[in-house]
Amino acid sequence: MQLTGKITPESLMTLEAYSKWRKAHKADVIAHRKLRSVRLGEHISVQFESELSMRYQVQEMLRIEKIFEEEGILQEIDAYQPLVPDGSNWKATMMIEYPDENERRRELARLIGVEDRMFVEVEGHARVYALADEDMDRENDEKTSAVHFLRFEFAPPLREAIQAGAAVKLGCDHTNYPAHVAIAPETLASLAGDLK
Structure with missing residues (x-):
C-alpha cells in the first residue's frame, strides 16, 4: 500500500x-x-488515525x-x-465503551459534551482542546454518542515541541470523566510523524 x-x-x-x-x-x-491507540481511563479509547x-x-x-x-x-x-491528518493536526476516533447496555445508556446521558472536553497537553504549553464531530452533531439533549471524531490542531511551536520529543498527555476534563494519561513514547513517535 x-x-x-x-x-x-x-x-x-x-x-x-x-x-x-x-x-x-x-x-x-x-x-x-x-x-496509535490510547486508553483514557476505563471507558474511553482514542484511535489516532x-x-x-x-x-x-x-x-x-x-x-x-x-x-x-x-x-x-x-x-x-x-x-x-x-x-487523514494533514500535517498540522492529529485526527482520531474516540470510543466510549461500556459493555453493559443499561450502564452504557446511563453513562452516555451523563457524558453529554465529553467530546468537547478532550485535550492534548504538550509539555510547557497550554492545552489544545479537540474540535469534535465537524461533519455532524453526534449528541442530543438526552445522550452523547458512543463514537466521536476528533481533530487536535497544533500551531507551529507545538508541532516543533512534539517533534523535538516533548512529553504529551491526552486528557479529558469533563466533570463526569476527569482523566489524563501520558502518551507512550513509541506512540508519540508515530504521531509526531503526522506533523510537518
Whole structure:
C-alpha cells in the first residue's frame, strides 16, 4: 500500500491486488493501529488515525461491499479522507465503551459534551482542546454518542515541541470523566510523524 498524502481513486489498489496485499500486510496494519491507540481511563479509547489506517479502511469497505464503480469508490473516499491528518493536526476516533447496555445508556446521558472536553497537553504549553464531530452533531439533549471524531490542531511551536520529543498527555476534563494519561513514547513517535 503506497502512501501518497491523499487518497484518490487512482491511488487505490484493485480489489484483486488488494486481496493479495491484505494477506501479506493485515498484521502490520493491525500493529500500526494498536500502536496509535490510547486508553483514557476505563471507558474511553482514542484511535489516532493516519493515512495508512484510513486507506486500509477504504480498501476494506471496497472489498467487503465489492465496490468497483467510480461513484461508490468516491463515496468511500469522501467518508474517510477527512480523518487523514494533514500535517498540522492529529485526527482520531474516540470510543466510549461500556459493555453493559443499561450502564452504557446511563453513562452516555451523563457524558453529554465529553467530546468537547478532550485535550492534548504538550509539555510547557497550554492545552489544545479537540474540535469534535465537524461533519455532524453526534449528541442530543438526552445522550452523547458512543463514537466521536476528533481533530487536535497544533500551531507551529507545538508541532516543533512534539517533534523535538516533548512529553504529551491526552486528557479529558469533563466533570463526569476527569482523566489524563501520558502518551507512550513509541506512540508519540508515530504521531509526531503526522506533523510537518
